[in-house]
Amino acid sequence: MKKFRQQYTIIGIIALLAACQPNQSETVATEPTGPRYVPNFNADSAYAYLKAQVDFGPRVPNSAAHRECRDYLVSKLEQFGAQVQLQSFEARAYDGTMLDLSNIIASYQPKKSKRILLAAHWDTRPYADKDSVRAEEPILGANDGASGVAVLLEMARVMSQDSLPDVGVDIIFFDGEDYGEPEDYDELQPENSQQVYWCLGSQYWAKNKHEPRYSAYYGILLDMVGAKNATFYREGVSRQAAPSIVKRIWDAGHQLGHGQYFIYKDSPDIVDDHVYVNYQAKIPMVNIIEHDPASEFYFARYHHTHADDMNIISRETLEAVGETVMYVVYQE
Numbered sequence: 001m002k003k004f005r006q007q008y009t010i011i012g013i014i015a016l017l018a019a020c021q022p023n024q025s026e027t028v029a030t031e032p033t034g035p036r037y038v039p040n041f042n043a044d045s046a047y048a049y050l051k052a053q054v055d056f057g058p059r060v061p062n063s064a065a066h067r068e069c070r071d072y073l074v075s076k077l078e079q080f081g082a083q084v085q086l087q088s089f090e091a092r093a094y095d096g097t098m099l100d101l102s103n104i105i106a107s108y109q110p111k112k113s114k115r116i117l118l119a120a121h122w123d124t125r126p127y128a129d130k131d132s133v134r135a136e137e138p139i140l141g142a143n144d145g146a147s148g149v150a151v152l153l154e155m156a157r158v159m160s161q162d163s164l165p166d167v168g169v170d171i172i173f174f175d176g177e178d179y180g181e182p183e184d185y186d187e188l189q190p191e192n193s194q195q196v197y198w199c200l201g202s203q204y205w206a207k208n209k210h211e212p213r214y215s216a217y218y219g220i221l222l223d224m225v226g227a228k229n230a231t232f233y234r235e236g237v238s239r240q241a242a243p244s245i246v247k248r249i250w251d252a253g254h255q256l257g258h259g260q261y262f263i264y265k266d267s268p269d270i271v272d273d274h275v276y277v278n279y280q281a282k283i284p285m286v287n288i289i290e291h292d293p294a295s296e297f298y299f300a301r302y303h304h305t306h307a308d309d310m311n312i313i314s315r316e317t318l319e320a321v322g323e324t325v326m327y328v329v330y331q332e
Contacts, residue, residue, distance in 0.1 A: 035331075036166075036330055036331055037163060038326055038327050038330040039162035039163065039330070040158070041155070041319060041323045042154060042157075043318050043319035044315065045154050045157060046150045046153070047150070047315050047318060049076070049149070049150040049153040050142065050146045050147055050149075050150035050226060050313060050318070052072065053069055053122070053149060053150065054140050054141075054146055054309070054310055056068050056072070057140070058125075058126070058138035058139060058140055059124045059145065060123065060138045060179075061123055061126075062100055063138075066123065070122075073104050073122060073149065073153075074086060074104060076153055077153075077156055079160075080106075080157050080159070080160040081108075081159075081160040082106035082107060082108055082156060082160075082171070083106065083107045084104070084106050085104075085107075085210050086103075086105075087102065087104075087105060087204075087208070087210055088101070089103075089208075091176055091200040093197060093200075094179075094180060094181045099176060099179060099200070101204070103172060103173065103174055103175055103201045103204065103205050103210075104122065104172070104175075105170065105171070105172050105173075106156060107169070107171075108156075108159055108164060108169040112167055112168030113168075114167045114332070115168040115170055115215070115217060116167050116168070116169050116170070116217055116218065116219070116220070116329050116332065117216040117218070117219035117220070117277070117283060117285065118152055118155070118169065118170070118171050118220050118222070118325070118329075119152075119171070119172045119174060119219060119273060119274075119285075120145075120148025120152055120174070120221065120222045120223065121145055121148070121149075121173070121174045121175070121178065121199075121202075121223065121273060122149050122173040122174070122175060123141075123175050123176055123177055123178055123179065124138060124139055124140065124141030124146075125138060125139045125141060125144065125178045125179075125304050126138045126178075127139075127182055128304060128306050129182035129183040129304055130305050131304070131306055131307075133306070134306060137306070139304065139305065139306055140306070140308060140309045140310075141308055142226070143224045143226050143227045143290070143302065143308050143312060143313065144224050144304070145178065146226075147224060147225045147227070147313065147318065148221075148222030148223055148224070148225050148226075149173055150226065150318065151222055151225060151226075151321055151325065152171050152173075152222065154318075154322055155171075155325070155326055155329075158326070165329050165332060167329070167332045170214075170216065172205065174199070174201035175201040177200070177201060177202070177223075178198070179198070179200060180196075196271070199272065199273050199275065201273070202273035202274075202276040202277060203276050203280070205276075205277075206277060206280035206281040209281065215282075215283060217332070218245045218283065218284045218285065218286070219283050219284065219285035219286070220245075220249070220286050221272065221273055221288065221289075222288050223287060224289055224290040224291075224303075225288055225290065225317065226317050226318050226321075227290055227300060227302065227312045227313065227314060227317060228316075229314070229317075230261055230290040230300075230317045231291070232253075232262050232288050232289065232290060232291075232321075233267035233293060234246050234250060234263075234266050234267065235267050235268075235269070235287050235289060236267060236268045236269035236270070237270065237272075237274060237275055237278060237287065238274065238285070239266060241274075241279075241284050241286075242286050245284060245286050246286050248328055249262070249286060249288065249324060249325070250262045252324050252327050252328050252331075253320065253324040255327075256327060258320035258323070258324055261320045261321070262324070268293065270287060270291070273287075274286065274287040288321060288325075
């Protein structure tokens with residue numbers, strides 16, 4: 001995701017995308033008439049899916065680990081009864097490298113007209129550009145990549161083995177989210193450049209949906225949702241594009257006893273995959289992402305370092321996010 005020291009760039013990107021699209025009237029969420037059945041979210045199972053991804057090593061585009069993990073994710077989603085599509089494409093990285101990328105799309109109850117979109121990115125950072133050692137080597141991305149995917153894999157397993165929600169559900173694992181410019185990159189793009197080298201998969205999907213007329217009632221993006229003592233603030237783009245869905249998610253988190261994770265405080269805009277889903281695909285999407293606007297690290301000490309490994313992962317955090325998202329979806 002884009003670095004906050006380039007705040008003017010972030011504001012410009014969002015303003016440009018919003019200006020280029022018709023006004024989006026955010027869907028008004030209505031409260032369910034009463035509590036509905038919600039299956040149990042198994043944190044141990046989610047943890048196992050997270051570890052399985054990390055065991056492949058860094059899932060950097062164009063690497064063997066990337067291809068092996070892609071095949072694993074497709075296999076698991078098919079095993080869990082989803083209708084799976086692989087959206088493969090090429091994209092040029094900031095340094096000119098051509099990347100072989102794949103968005104993985106899984107659908108449940110594809111004939112349902114009312115749909116919820118759940119997403120995470122599955123690639124990992126090709127270098128540890130915030131680390132003081134081995135900065136040129138790729139990171140494992142246990143939290144930054146694998147955690148969101150793991151939560152959604154567990155939801156897919158539950159939907160295949162328990163009851164389905166009353167809405168159609170689409171899961172997208174976006175590729176190429178984390179192949180942006182490193183911290184010390186000095187070949188700056190011209191100030192009027194509209195090219196963004198982060199979030200390559202969501203940019204591509206927003207312009208080339210797996211179904212040309214695809215839409216969803218709303219979407220939820222999970223990014224870095226597995227670290228110990230994580231905090232999730234109400235991020236700026238989410239509040240602008242989908243305020244009622246933000247409220248529903250954070251209220252559900254507190255209702256379920258996860259208020260220490262879902263913080264009732266606002267934070268600035270973050271450029272992540274939800275920006276392109278919101279402003280190009282025109283689907284209201286909320287980003288649940290670990291960050292702390294009061295911290296000097298903002299995205300935590302481990303962010304884009306080799307410390308982003310299994311040692312920072314918490315089953316309790318995975319459970320808090322998984323239970324909350326599952327509750328919200330099953331109340332539709």
